[in-house]
Amino acid sequence: MKISKNLLCLPLTLVTLLFGTLLLPLQADAQTAARPKLRMYLFDNGQINGLEASVFNFKKEEVKSTDFVVVSELIVHPTKGILLWESGSVPDAKLPADGSPYHEGVTTVTKSLASQLKAIGYSYKDIKYFAMSHLHSDHSGNANSLAHARWIVQKADRDMMFAGKEQRVMDAGLFSELKHADTLILNNEDYDVFGDGSVRIISAPGHTPGHQVLLVNLASGPILLAGDLYHLPEEITTGRTPTFEFDPATSAVSRAKIQALVKTTGAKMWIGHDKATHAALNFSPKFYE
Template identity: 30%
Template structure:
């Protein structure tokens, strides 16, 4: 039986975070890099999947007030880059979103959860403690203000890979290491498969010489997940969109059907 396909993928623009390239990948030359903070919509016959939700909407007006001096000083975000505005530009009402893949619980992926409180949330089981408080160490890496509006929502905590619709069109891939529950996503589209790295990699260079980065929770696991991602790309003959990478944003975002 051939795998199913999603109808299309829409890349939603988001904030930018200016960080040090050397912190994004072991061995990278130091210097500023402006990371993209996107979200993605996948349209499927059986539902509408949102992958990640970017920064909190209030960060567009007051990033320092939202995230504090250190993190807020890294943020560049316009009101048009809020998740709710990006959904509207894509012609989608928040209530139409049926599933939300939270690739992991860092602040730059959870800020817009409040806009889709009704959806079914899919999160790697290793990050569960950020939602239910069962693991204080995991809770400490999340922004609890983002999770508070959805804490009592419809959560599914994933052990291993998860085929969202059961037809291979959207598969959440277990990629622990950056956080215990970190995931990537395989999307099969009419023009072929695509791997969204999420934070398994932060720069495309990480796929060329696999190496972890400074903020990875378990570096050995992060490296193993990078190697798995590279292997899956070869197995499926699928390009990898390193979703934070600014060059990948330019390369992929204008070329989706």
């Protein structure tokens, strides 16, 4: 910027006044922009392909697709720590070192959770809080890597996890390390994770006895991470639940509760496994604020 000689001749107070007035709004804008916001990263934890529609109580012709994605979300609070929601379907250690895809049954995983954390400057150790929508194996793949974090879980799910009984879609070996984690046990309760209303765990039992969802209040608008409240979008209109639903009647109550919440908050709902929803989203290292 060129400063004219005439301007230099002006009394200092006048110069300050002139420029001070001009600069004030700019500084205010800069401060607003620099203020850190709640940030959410979306991770790719693989795909589940080729499931029969009948597993979800549908005929093949009634659904668009039964190809699923597996995802997790990292929620970074500007001052109060980091929450990991879900942990993938396969432990990182099982993935080939050369980066080639790992196949196990109907599941394919290409990227480890650790590598996706690393790409944005984090490691498992940086995660202060850990929660899953529920105990199933396609959500607890790397749960044992989070045993250092504060684990937030509904009592009914935790009881089932450590009851020593086999359960469908559960692999107790994936979360054994959580047994002695610093644990916050909720009893069909909602919970304000950071204490400022920015991220709320909402109890939504039925799919499992302690299933829960997450409401993330980003500056750009609220997002409801629905876990497995639904698998297929067709479940929303038909009210059907999968054959492996723990308690369909309770699921119906939870679905009504969460739909009402979505309506009152205006939240966008991300169904955890819905491929179409996630095809339109930005995965890490991009993020939502």
